[in-house]
Amino acid sequence: KAKGVNLKIKQPNGWQIKEGDRPNIVKKFVYQNNSYMIMVKDNYTFVSRNEAKELLTDDKYLSELVSEASSALKNSEILNQRIVTIDKYPTLEITIKGEIERSGIKLKMIMKSWIIYYEDKFVFLQCGGVDDKEFDALEGLYNLITNSVIFPEQYNY
Numbered sequence: 001k002a003k004g005v006n007l008k009i010k011q012p013n014g015w016q017i018k019e020g021d022r023p024n025i026v027k028k029f030v031y032q033n034n035s036y037m038i039m040v041k042d043n044y045t046f047v048s049r050n051e052a053k054e055l056l057t058d059d060k061y062l063s064e065l066v067s068e069a070s071s072a073l074k075n076s077e078i079l080n081q082r083i084v085t086i087d088k089y090p091t092l093e094i095t096i097k098g099e100i101e102r103s104g105i106k107l108k109m110i111m112k113s114w115i116i117y118y119e120d121k122f123v124f125l126q127c128g129g130v131d132d133k134e135f136d137a138l139e140g141l142y143n144l145i146t147n148s149v150i151f152p153e154q155y156n157y
Contacts, residue, residue, distance in 0.1 A: 073098025
């Protein structure tokens with residue numbers, strides 16, 4: 001499921017590690033109603049870091065990417081979006097609020113995602129849970145987990 005992407009990430013203390021139960025989900029960390037998932041998807045072509053930076057400054061492209069990222073939630077609202085760097089790779093960081101339906105039950109959710117341009121792959125780091133104070137309390141932890149990401153192969157000389 002990792003599609004050849006080698007990355008290291010620190011597991012948060014007290015969270016369970018689970019195998020991904022859907023396509024493209026490599027691993028997930030779970031704590032009560034909250035999760036942090038690592039997903040890898042193929043990109044249509046190899047994209048260099050400089051090309052990724054250019055793409056992320058193209059308003060039309062960025063709008064389409066944000067629209068796709070928010071498609072999992074109904075009545076979605078973009079709370080934050082910005083371009084960041086994760087271990088030297090250009091990344092779109094986005095926080096989305098909306099609703100999701102599971103077995104007839106509607107839940108208000110909040111998700112934070114990092115979409116990393118990694119060569120010919122997209123690495124998605126996605127976290128969230130029910131839209132409540134718990135997400136606010138955990139957002140700092142989500143940021144720490146993401147800041148722990150290392151792509152070790154770029155350091156092999």
